[in-house]
Amino acid sequence: MTTVQKIDQLASMIKEHKNAVAFSGAGISTDSGIPDYRTPGSGAWTKYDSSIVSIPGFLNDPTQYYEYAMEMYPIRRSAKPNKAHLLLAKLEKEGFINGVITQNVDGLHLEAGSRTVHELHGSTRRASCLQCGQLYSMDEIMERVEKGENPPICKEFEGNPCQGLIKPTTVFFGEPLPKAPWDASVDKSRETALMIVIGSSLQVSPANSLPDIALQTGSELVIVDLMNTPFDSRAHLVINERAVLVAEMLEKKLAL
Numbered sequence: 001m002t003t004v005q006k007i008d009q010l011a012s013m014i015k016e017h018k019n020a021v022a023f024s025g026a027g028i029s030t031d032s033g034i035p036d037y038r039t040p041g042s043g044a045w046t047k048y049d050s051s052i053v054s055i056p057g058f059l060n061d062p063t064q065y066y067e068y069a070m071e072m073y074p075i076r077r078s079a080k081p082n083k084a085h086l087l088l089a090k091l092e093k094e095g096f097i098n099g100v101i102t103q104n105v106d107g108l109h110l111e112a113g114s115r116t117v118h119e120l121h122g123s124t125r126r127a128s129c130l131q132c133g134q135l136y137s138m139d140e141i142m143e144r145v146e147k148g149e150n151p152p153i154c155k156e157f158e159g160n161p162c163q164g165l166i167k168p169t170t171v172f173f174g175e176p177l178p179k180a181p182w183d184a185s186v187d188k189s190r191e192t193a194l195m196i197v198i199g200s201s202l203q204v205s206p207a208n209s210l211p212d213i214a215l216q217t218g219s220e221l222v223i224v225d226l227m228n229t230p231f232d233s234r235a236h237l238v239i240n241e242r243a244v245l246v247a248e249m250l251e252k253k254l255a256l
């Protein structure tokens, strides 16, 4: 089947199943300039040890983590949603999909206008105090780090000085996934009739159990990724193309 034929088929499937759910991974954001931070040996990991994004590593040396964060932050701040993020927001608005489950921490789905976004691995846009749970915007925290407060410390919670260490809400190695987005994603995977995986090679556990749940409860599975995935043989449609290209073609086909 040619890519054009595959896009035609995907468009038909989306029109047929009104409660589709999208599941996105790092591949959807590479065209926005976001490096895959979980790939040791790439980008920043030639300079920093990846243990800084593990809980023991972070607690042992939070200052080093924030030095790394200072380097990465301008890249993430300047990244903008691309055509694939924007199309998913449009599909939700038009009633074709009822949400996005994402492994990404870049916040680009929300910025693109998607309303229902389940961020399985947290977000680089928010930070929280490890003692009291107080939430902060990462912009505020990075501003404080830039001014020399490294590591940043929680100053106050309900009038009491707290002194807890502030950590981004992104899930570090060895940390459990936050419960609420995970539970919502499991429910969505059970209920959907069509799961569209975009830019995930479905290697990271337990997130990659969601397509399995969808398949077991009778959903159709579509995979859009440059790489082969362990689910390809069970998928109803596999498109080995860049997410932005597929989005562009699909948007035209659906005449959105």
Ligand SMILES: [Zn+2]
Pocket (backbone or CB within 6 Å): 129, 130, 131, 132, 133, 134, 154, 155, 156, 157, 162, 163, 164
């Ligand atoms: Zn606190």
